[in-house]
Amino acid sequence: MPTSTPINIDFYIILATLLFVIGAFGVMIRRNMIVLLMCIELMLNAVNLLMVAFSSYYNNADAQIFVFFIIVVAAAEATVGLSILILAYRQLRSIDISIFNKLKG
Amino acid sequence: MGFSTIVYILLLLPLLGGLTNGLFGKHLPKQFSGALGTGVIFSAFLCVLMLFNHVNEPVQIDLCNILRFDSFSLEINFLIDQLSVWMSLIITGIGTLIHLFSMGYMKEDEGYYKFFTYLNLFIFAMLILVLGGNYFVLFFGWEGVGICSFLLIGFHYSDPVKGISNSLAARKAFVMNRIGDAGLIFALFMLLSTFGTLNFVDISERLSEGVSMHHLTVLGITLCLFLAATGKSAQIPLFTWLPDAMAGPTPVSALIHAATMVTAGIYLVARSNFLFELAPLTQDIVLYIGIATSLFAAFMALRQNDIKKVLAYSTVSQLGLMVVALGLGAYTVAIFHVTTHAFFKALLFLGSGSVIHGMHHEQDIRKMGGLKKVMPITHWTFLIGTLAISGFPLLSGFYSKDEIIGHLFDQNPVLYGVIMVSVLMTAIYMFRLYFLTFHGTFRGTQSTWEHVHESPWTMTLPLVILSVFSALGGLLNLPGLFFHEGAHWLSGYLHGAPGMHNIVHETPNFSTTLGLMAVASALSIGVLAWAYQNYVRRGSVAKSDEALNGWEKLSNRKLYWDEWYDWMVVKPIEWLGFQTNHTVEERGLKSGISGLGMLTGKAGNALRKLQNGYVSSYLSWMVIGMILLVVFYLLNGN
Numbered sequence: 001m002p003t004s005t006p007i008n009i010d011f012y013i014i015l016a017t018l019l020f021v022i023g024a025f026g027v028m029i030r031r032n033m034i035v036l037l038m039c040i041e042l043m044l045n046a047v048n049l050l051m052v053a054f055s056s057y058y059n060n061a062d063a064q065i066f067v068f069f070i071i072v073v074a075a076a077e078a079t080v081g082l083s084i085l086i087l088a089y090r091q092l093r094s095i096d097i098s099i100f101n102k103l104k105g
Numbered sequence: 106m107g108f109s110t111i112v113y114i115l116l117l118l119p120l121l122g123g124l125t126n127g128l129f130g131k132h133l134p135k136q137f138s139g140a141l142g143t144g145v146i147f148s149a150f151l152c153v154l155m156l157f158n159h160v161n162e163p164v165q166i167d168l169c170n171i172l173r174f175d176s177f178s179l180e181i182n183f184l185i186d187q188l189s190v191w192m193s194l195i196i197t198g199i200g201t202l203i204h205l206f207s208m209g210y211m212k213e214d215e216g217y218y219k220f221f222t223y224l225n226l227f228i229f230a231m232l233i234l235v236l237g238g239n240y241f242v243l244f245f246g247w248e249g250v251g252i253c254s255f256l257l258i259g260f261h262y263s264d265p266v267k268g269i270s271n272s273l274a275a276r277k278a279f280v281m282n283r284i285g286d287a288g289l290i291f292a293l294f295m296l297l298s299t300f301g302t303l304n305f306v307d308i309s310e311r312l313s314e315g316v317s318m319h320h321l322t323v324l325g326i327t328l329c330l331f332l333a334a335t336g337k338s339a340q341i342p343l344f345t346w347l348p349d350a351m352a353g354p355t356p357v358s359a360l361i362h363a364a365t366m367v368t369a370g371i372y373l374v375a376r377s378n379f380l381f382e383l384a385p386l387t388q389d390i391v392l393y394i395g396i397a398t399s400l401f402a403a404f405m406a407l408r409q410n411d412i413k414k415v416l417a418y419s420t421v422s423q424l425g426l427m428v429v430a431l432g433l434g435a436y437t438v439a440i441f442h443v444t445t446h447a448f449f450k451a452l453l454f455l456g457s458g459s460v461i462h463g464m465h466h467e468q469d470i471r472k473m474g475g476l477k478k479v480m481p482i483t484h485w486t487f488l489i490g491t492l493a494i495s496g497f498p499l500l501s502g503f504y505s506k507d508e509i510i511g512h513l514f515d516q517n518p519v520l521y522g523v524i525m526v527s528v529l530m531t532a533i534y535m536f537r538l539y540f541l542t543f544h545g546t547f548r549g550t551q552s553t554w555e556h557v558h559e560s561p562w563t564m565t566l567p568l569v570i571l572s573v574f575s576a577l578g579g580l581l582n583l584p585g586l587f588f589h590e591g592a593h594w595l596s597g598y599l600h601g602a603p604g605m606h607n608i609v610h611e612t613p614n615f616s617t618t619l620g621l622m623a624v625a626s627a628l629s630i631g632v633l634a635w636a637y638q639n640y641v642r643r644g645s646v647a648k649s650d651e652a653l654n655g656w657e658k659l660s661n662r663k664l665y666w667d668e669w670y671d672w673m674v675v676k677p678i679e680w681l682g683f684q685t686n687h688t689v690e691e692r693g694l695k696s697g698i699s700g701l702g703m704l705t706g707k708a709g710n711a712l713r714k715l716q717n718g719y720v721s722s723y724l725s726w727m728v729i730g731m732i733l734l735v736v737f738y739l740l741n742g743n
Contacts, residue, residue: 024728027721028725036720097719097721098719098721102718103716103718104718104719
């Protein structure tokens with residue numbers, strides 16, 4: 001069995017950055033609230049990926065434990081976000097985020 | 106009873122009387138509140154008599170300590186010595202008579218109980234002033250008499266005709282006195298920082314032990330004290346309030362603005378004799394201020410036509426004489442003149458009050474005349490007062506004035522000449538006042554003449570008692586000319602007060618005294634003869650304002666002193682106020698402050714566009730912020 005050579009840490013960093021930037025831009029330019037939630041999830045997971053990568057790189061399990069916490073929090077956040085979304089849809093028959101601008105100055 | 110008990114009772118009596126009248130007076134019958142007010146003062150007088158019988162060495166009575174630091178402490182204590190007891194005797198004695206007089210004079214007044222409240226509180230404050238054992242307690246009484254004086258000058262503030270001018274007179278007195286009070290406060294601070302105590306006894310002892318003081322410190326302290334004295338005792342430059350203070354009811358003028366409160370300044374300087382002795386320059390200033398005040402005030406009195414105004418200027422002039430005595434270092438002589446002046450000036454003011462009462466509140470002597478027939482008691486007592494103040498031989502004013510003049514002649518014959526002019530003018534205006542009021546023909550309306558009447562006994566009794574004292578008061582301090590033993594009794598008595606015994610008392614020699622007395626008598630009798638000739642034989646009457654010639658106008662308009670102050674002080678301050686209002690406030694502050702508000706408003710208006718309600722835009726700003734933070738840390742981090 002060929003010994004698997006560890007993948008260079010640089011690739012993880014580049015991937016995580018790409019994922020994060022995609023998520024951030026998605027949040028900024030998209031108007032569909034479901035897509036927005038997905039983009040937030042994307043950013044969180046980009047960070048998770050980075051943490052796991054560094055954890056393996058430094059042989060330290062601390063960050064991996066943190067990742068579990070983040071997954072739990074992200075799940076809770078998605079639940080709350082989606083329930084808000086459903087309520088908003090019932091009220092306004094739309095999930096376009098630009099409708100929610102009642103708080104403008 | 107111990108000393109302290111008597112003193113506390115003495116102080117509490119007027120206070121309780123004042124409080125009772127002040128709190129419940131509205132529901133008490135008039136006779137009762139008047140009798141209560143008079144009764145407590147008379148009881149206080151009896152208390153002082155008990156003290157007078159027992160006082161020997163100065164006794165300090167400590168009540169409490171209200172402030173204690175390492176370097177100094179402030180105590181409330183009272184000093185019972187010859188000076189304070191003598192002043193208390195004058196205050197309560199004259200006070201009793203004037204209270205009695207007020208019962209008749211204020212009979213028809215609505216504020217009867219209020220009047221007695223103020224009078225009692227005044228006596229209380231005045232007793233605190235003279236009995237206080239340190240400058241701090243003295244200051245308490247000083248302010249107390251100031252506020253009572255203010256309240257009483259403006260007593261008829263709601264009068265439909267004169268209400269405003271009464272209030273203005275009260276305000277003027279208050280403001281003028283504040284200037285003097287500032288001097289007293291500065292003096293207090295300087296004394297406290299120099300000695301660490303304000304007790305008269307302690308300071309005088311330390312000075313007699315020869316504590317070295319910088320001469321500028323002494324000069325500063327004494328000048329500040331004297332500034333305070335010029336305020337209360339109506340000397341140049343702060344005298345203009347006293348003639349205006351005649352707006353108050355006449356008993357008030359007699360009690361406060363002639364017999365007692367205005368002597369507080371004299372008392373202050375006499376009490377601080379140990380300090381003034383160390384400051385020859387201040388003493389000179391005191392002397393010249395006294396002479397100038399005496400001279401100018403006497404001149405102003407020559408052509409006044411309001412019966413009370415004449416007496417007011419005469420008070421200022423006599424106070425000037427007392428200040429001359431202080432300037433010469435003859436403190437006991439000053440107190441002697443305070444005493445005799447209290448007798449005859451209270452008598453004259455009460456006499457004028459009786460006249461005003463009989464004339465139904467007419468004060469202009471041009472509308473009087475011939476009153477001796479209808480008001481015999483007032484006439485005779487007023488005559489005694491007039492003779493006493495003009496220095497008629499063997500009456501009280503003769504002796505006290507002569508003492509002062511004798512001391513002045515000893516030190517400076519030129520100034521003696523100047524002060525004799527003032528004495529001469531005193532006789533002239535007093536006889537003018539007397540003859541125009543009581544002799545000749547009545548110059549008022551017929552209906553007034555029919556109603557002129559002699560005053561009730563409550564008013565004439567004090568007049569009679571005071572006239573006896575005015576006539577015989579000189580016996581208190583007879584010059585050595587008459588009795589070698591027992592002469593200068595009062596001066597000897599007052600030497601027990603702190604500091605007084607250190608002052609070498611030079612009495613002028615007998616032949617000089619005799620010569621000076623002869624001159625003074627000749628002046629007084631000469632003026633009496635001239636005035637009789639002029640006003641009774643020739644029947645001269647006071648001219649109307651238009652007919653006055655040059656100097657008469659100057660006298661009548663008080664040398665334009667008020668106008669001068671108006672131009673020098675009031676107008677510039679008003680101008681400053683106007684400028685601050687219109688330039689600084691309107692232009693500077695207003696545009697500055699509202700400009701700041703407008704800037705905030707504009708900035709907010711511009712920035713609120715950022716909050717457009719679009720979630721994506723907020724998120725974009727958040728991302729930009731995060732990027733900026735990251736960039737910032739990358740640049741600064743290493």
